[in-house]
Amino acid sequence: MFKYDLVVIGSGVGGSSAAYQCREEGMTVAVIDKKPFGGTCALRGCDPKKVLAGVAALMDQNRRMKGLGITEGSRIDWEELMAFKRTFTDKVPQSRVDAFENAGIDTYHGKATFLSKNEVLVNGRKLTFDRLLIATGAKPAPLYFTGEEHLSTSEDFLELPHLPKKLVFVGGGFISFECAHIAAQAGSEVHILQGNDQALEHFDQELVKFLVKRSEELGIRVHFNAAPFLIEKKEDHYEVYADQDGENIIFTCDQVFHGAGRIPDIEDLDLEKGRVEFTRDGIAVNEYLQSISNHRVYAAGDVSATKGYPLTPVAAKESMVAAENIYLGDGRKVKYGLMPSVVFTEPKLAIIGLTEESAVKKGYDVSVHRMETKNWYTYRRTNEPYAMVKTVVNKKTGKLLGVHILGGNADDMINYFALIMNFDLPYDEVREMIFAYPTSASDLSYLLK
Ligand SMILES: Cc1cc2nc3c(=O)[nH]c(=O)nc-3n(C[C@H](O)[C@H](O)[C@H](O)COP(=O)(O)OP(=O)(O)OC[C@H]3O[C@@H](n4cnc5c(N)ncnc54)[C@H](O)[C@@H]3O)c2cc1C
Numbered sequence: 421m422f423k424y425d426l427v428v429i430g431s432g433v434g435g436s437s438a439a440y441q442c443r444e445e446g447m448t449v450a451v452i453d454k455k456p457f458g459g460t461c462a463l464r465g466c467d468p469k470k471v472l473a474g475v476a477a478l479m480d481q482n483r484r485m486k487g488l489g490i491t492e493g494s495r496i497d498w499e500e501l502m503a504f505k506r507t508f509t510d511k512v513p514q515s516r517v518d519a520f521e522n523a524g525i526d527t528y529h530g531k532a533t534f535l536s537k538n539e540v541l542v543n544g545r546k547l548t549f550d551r552l553l554i555a556t557g558a559k560p561a562p563l564y565f566t567g568e569e570h571l572s573t574s575e576d577f578l579e580l581p582h583l584p585k586k587l588v589f590v591g592g593g594f595i596s597f598e599c600a601h602i603a604a605q606a607g608s609e610v611h612i613l614q615g616n617d618q619a620l621e622h623f624d625q626e627l628v629k630f631l632v633k634r635s636e637e638l639g640i641r642v643h644f645n646a647a648p649f650l651i652e653k654k655e656d657h658y659e660v661y662a663d664q665d666g667e668n669i670i671f672t673c674d675q676v677f678h679g680a681g682r683i684p685d686i687e688d689l690d691l692e693k694g695r696v697e698f699t700r701d702g703i704a705v706n707e708y709l710q711s712i713s714n715h716r717v718y719a720a721g722d723v724s725a726t727k728g729y730p731l732t733p734v735a736a737k738e739s740m741v742a743a744e745n746i747y748l749g750d751g752r753k754v755k756y757g758l759m760p761s762v763v764f765t766e767p768k769l770a771i772i773g774l775t776e777e778s779a780v781k782k783g784y785d786v787s788v789h790r791m792e793t794k795n796w797y798t799y800r801r802t803n804e805p806y807a808m809v810k811t812v813v814n815k816k817t818g819k820l821l822g823v824h825i826l827g828g829n830a831d832d833m834i835n836y837f838a839l840i841m842n843f844d845l846p847y848d849e850v851r852e853m854i855f856a857y858p859t860s861a862s863d864l865s866y867l868l869k
């Protein structure tokens with residue numbers, strides 16, 4: 421009989437923090453994962469992606485500076501880059517297992533399924549629990565067209581031993597844009613098929629248009645209103661058939677990738693047996709991240725149906741709050757605040773808070789400050805063809821409702837705004853601060869209008 425105070429399903433950021441915290445509080449803990457330990461971010465998402473995107477950004481900068489002090493061209497050596505990426509990922513699974521075991525946490529490698537309200541099965545072994553945390557993350561959404569089994573995933577992209585010459589991405593969101601920029605900088609021909617007329621729909625659409633323009637200049641073809649309905653595997657290539665505004669278009673390519681959204685990974689869990697309710701957004705939880713139907717069960721990260729975005733820092737935060745509620749008893753709610761997010765293309769695209777459209781929909785009277793920054797010193801120095809900042813301001817209070825940034829340093833800049841907005845810092849005082857110069861932060865006083 422294997423009995424634990426807490427069983428955690430999923431060893432990503434959503435599961436790990438809670439496992440350690442509860443163990444530190446003296447609970448007996450087990451962590452189960454069906455894939456190598458470490459989760460999406462460390463093994464198949466953010467971290468390996470940023471290694472590749474970082475090199476792609478360097479290539480872009482190098483090319484932009486040609487004739488401005490850089491003479492020699494350079495190129496991406498895919499095999500070498502992959503070997504570098506593996507120095508970040510290869511050791512993760514064993515080091516995570518070792519760290520859990522050293523902390524006194526049992527690990528089980530296998531698929532977990534519920535047997536009852538307080539039992540799960542893994543590798544034929546029954547584990548009984550007092551509390552259980554579901555942190556099983558997300559997986560590519562089914563697309564329901566013929567030949568979808570031929571779609572490769574972002575995980576496959578980040579493992580490609582050789583870069584195909586011609587790639588097609590289905591969907592025009594985070595995954596497709598980030599991977600497309602990496603592949604294009606490495607010399608591939610890339611097509612993105614976006615089902616409707618809006619790519620990266622949660623971002624400011626004017627900035628998205630500039631990003632699409634830049635993507636096209638880099639050789640990425642973005643096809644709008646193009647919905648694939650068939651993928652055929654031929655001897656040495658794939659054919660992707662799509663409907664674009666009522667016309668059939670065909671793409672011949674070496675590999676087709678899924679970038680059309682991810683859904684909570686709950687299918688394997690047999691949730692009915694655990695009396696755990698769920699919706700298409702994931703495990704149905706209350707404000708304490710506790711299942712609404714089984715009080716022993718909690719959920720955190722991409723799999724939980726909360727207002728938290730499916731992003732790493734959000735999963736980490738939910739995991740910590742779930743842990744406190746598990747060992748202290750219910751009582752803590754997640755303070756999400758405003759969650760920034762970034763598309764790691766070049767230029768990068770960042771958002772925090774509301775777009776103009778969503779602010780108006782919510783009934784705010786807004787003024788929008790639109791600053792084309794490409795001629796500012798910061799961006800001229802790096803010869804950026806597109807750089808822009810838009811701020812959406814509540815006319816009544818003068819407070820920022822949203823900030824949108826396109827530029828090589830958008831990832832860092834958006835975090836300054838996250839601090840200013842989440843802590844409601846007084847703009848006058850921020851404007852008067854002395855920032856080190858010349859740095860991106862020193863532009864803040866001009867952006868906080
Ligand atoms: C390509 C890509 C790039 C990304 N880039 C970024 C980024 O730059 N910044 C950012 O903030 N976010 C990024 N994300 C999102 C981020 O990776 C996720 O939000 C985060 O990893 C979610 O963590 P999690 O712990 O909820 O789930 P995961 O890390 O996915 O962990 C879930 C684990 O549960 C396991 N599991 C599932 N079902 C079972 C079962 N039945 N039994 C046992 N184990 C099971 C899985 O194997 C998995 O290891 C990216 C995602 C992808 C796919």
Ligand SMILES: NC(=O)c1ccc[n+]([C@@H]2O[C@H](COP(=O)([O-])OP(=O)(O)OC[C@H]3O[C@@H](n4cnc5c(N)ncnc54)[C@H](O)[C@@H]3O)[C@@H](O)[C@H]2O)c1
Pocket residue numbers: 563590591592593594595596598613614615616618619620621646647648678679680681682729730731761762763764
């Ligand atoms: N930098 C980051 O933070 C980062 C990077 C990658 C992934 N992620 C996370 O992973 C999640 C999933 O990423 P994603 O890029 O797969 O999804 P996404 O939701 O960002 O984009 C999916 C896109 O595919 C389109 N689409 C859906 N079905 C389609 C179809 N059949 N044909 C053509 N287009 C279709 C949608 O309209 C949408 O534009 C993101 O929501 C994000 O949370 C984050």
